[in-house]
Amino acid sequence: MNDQSSPSSSPVPQSGAEAPTEVVAASAPAAPPPAAAPAPVSAPAPAPAPALAPAPVVVHAAAAAPALPGWAMPLGLVLALLAAGGAWTSWQTQQRVHSLEMELVKRQQGSSEQSSEARVLARQADEVARDAAAKVALMEARVSEVALQRGQIDELLQSLSRSRDENAVSDIDAAVRVALQQSTLTGSAEPLMVALRSADERLARLSQPRLEPLRRAIARDMDRVRSVAVPDIGSLLIKLDESVRLADELPLVSQSATSGRAVAAAQQARAAAPAARASMSAEGASSVWPQWLLDWDVPLQRVWTEIGSLLRVTRIDHPEAMLLSPEQGFFLRENLKLRLLNARLSLLSRQPEAASADLQAAQRSLVTYFDMGARRTQIAAELLRQVASQSRLVGIPRPDDTLAATAAALAGR
Known part of the structure; x- marks a missing residue:
């Protein structure tokens, strides 16, 4: 039965009692090896074929495939195991990452809630701190008032308890x-x-x-x-005030020279006129001089005195004092007053060096520009000297x- 259904394979008798040979046709496709190759079925010997027909060749599929090496099967198993392990590991890692992401989301939500609660608590704490600071300030003010009152009461009690x-x-x-x-x-x-x-x-x-x-x-x-x-500052100030008052009445050197010459000439003319009249009257009584000479003697004497006063030889120690005009004399007096007032302020402010410098400058002005022969100038100079000698203050x-x-x-x- 089998031989009739499989025309491609048939037993071929061989001479010399050789075993049958299985050959895989070249046109047959390569198939995966079966789990177990079936054993060849022995068939009864067919009838002898005619002699001219070619002998058919029996081909077996298992005999045509090349033999696999022995390590291919374990290698494939190892690779399959590795692939299965990698897939399992990646699945486990993905599950862990997913769980970690869920945990992070939960924690982030929790931290956001905590931060909002912390803000609310911080705002409340700030308000409480402000209220506490206001209360503390109020308490400190009250405590200070109480302490002040207590101190006053203690002082009162001590003053009452003193002997x-x-x-x-x-x-x-x-x-x-x-x-x-x-x-x-x-x-x-x-x-x-x-x-x-x-x-x-x-x-x-x-x-x-x-x-x-x-x-x-x-x-x-x-x-x-x-x-x-x-020193008595009051008396020194009085002396300075007197010197300031005398400053307007002090005669200048330039004014006193001119007025002095005029006054001297007038006095000389007044003194000489009576003597001339007496002598000429005596001579007129003893001689025959006309009366008109007596009448013209006084005017002629005055004219001669004026002519004599035009030329005068005087020693001048300070030439700049003689060149002062009346306007400059006014400013000189005002400057002297300012010097004396500055010395007064220096004495009041306890600055003896400044007072001494101002007094020395005022004394130099008196000696240079004012007539030292006048009585008022001498009085002012004496007052300034006393103030200068007593103005060196000694600490009390x-x-x-x-x-x-x-x-x-x-x-x-």
Whole structure:
């Protein structure tokens, strides 16, 4: 049966008892090897063919395919396993990435909610802090007021609880400090001396043994103040004011020379006129001189005096003083007044160097441009000399011993 259904293959008898050979036709396509090759079925020997027919060749499909090497099958299995493992790993990685993305989204949403809540809380905290700062400021103001009131109350209680001696010491300390300020402002040591003297008299009336160190300190300060020659600023200012008043009445050298010559000539003419009249009257009585010579003698004498006054030889130490015009004399007097007023301000502001410089400049102006032979000029020069000699201020000594003793007496209560 099988032989009839498969015409392409038929058993071929071979001579010499050779085994049948299986040949794969070249035209047959290559097929994958089966799992198990079927064993050839032995057929009964057919009837002998005619002799002239060619002998058919039996071809087997398995015999025509080339044989695969032995390592191809394990390699394929390994590659298949690797591909399966890679696919599994990529799937697992994708799942993990997806889970991580979901976790990040959740956390981002949570952080956004937390940040919004934090903003709200920060705004509330800011408002609470502002309210607290306002309350603290109000409390501090109230505390300061309470502290001030408490301090005033403490001072009042202390003043009420002090004894007579302590009140006396406090009054002495305050009086000495005020007197020191007055002496510094006025430049005179008299207020300080009066305060120290009154303090010593008050302590003498108290006659407390524990206040004896204070009395000794007051005595030492009084000796120190007496030993220092402090100028009286008030008297110096009065002298400067008098010098300023005299500045408008001081005669200039240029004016005094001209007026002096005219006055001298007039006085000389007045003195010579009576003598000339007497002599000419005596001569007229003894001689025959006409009367008209007596009448013309006085005018002629005056004319001769004027002619003689046109030429005068005088020694001039400062030529610029003789060249001053009346307008320049006015500005010279004003400049002298300004110098004296500047010296006055310097004395009031306790600047002895500036006052001395202004006084020296005023003295040079007096000597150079004003007539030193005049009485008023001499008075002004003497006033400026006194002010310049007394304007070197000496610092008023501080009553440090008295202040230290009063502080010790007040601290020992």
